[in-house]
Amino acid sequence: QIIEDMEHLTDEAKIWQKTAGVHVAQLKYKDNIIIREDVSRHVAVDKVIGAAAKEGYDFSQCYVSYSGRMPADMLIKVIRVGIPIIISNAAPASSGIDVARAGNITMIGFVRDNRFTVFTAPERVNFEE
Numbered sequence: 001q002i003i004e005d006m007e008h009l010t011d012e013a014k015i016w017q018k019t020a021g022v023h024v025a026q027l028k029y030k031d032n033i034i035i036r037e038d039v040s041r042h043v044a045v046d047k048v049i050g051a052a053a054k055e056g057y058d059f060s061q062c063y064v065s066y067s068g069r070m071p072a073d074m075l076i077k078v079i080r081v082g083i084p085i086i087i088s089n090a091a092p093a094s095s096g097i098d099v100a101r102a103g104n105i106t107m108i109g110f111v112r113d114n115r116f117t118v119f120t121a122p123e124r125v126n127f128e129e
Contacts, residue, residue, distance in 0.1 A: 025066035041068030079103035
């Protein structure tokens with residue numbers, strides 16, 4: 001599912017496909033997916049969080065996947081709204097790993113070529129499917 005969701009993210013990133021000059025974020029809640037693009041990875045994530053809040057989504061049942069590094073400030077943003085999982089095709093910063101550990105959030109990075117790395121809280125990932 002993690003790999004499929006990252007593929008969906010890039011498949012739906014229309015501006016990114018044309019320019020490679022933006023970031024894309026998606027928030028998944030049950031069978032619903034919200035996708036937004038922006039030149040800033042932070043703003044792309046803000047946009048999906050805002051759209052989900054407007055829809056009344058339960059953030060504890062959501063996860064975010066996006067393009068871009070995972071520094072501490074991104075993890076703080078996601079933890080503050082109560083999203084338990086963050087996924088990226090990029091690398092985490094060491095400060096991001098520290099914040100993810102402290103906030104008990106599952107951080108998954110390097111999602112590409114049918115593989116990924118779980119950096120923190122692996123108990124939320126079902127490796128059997």
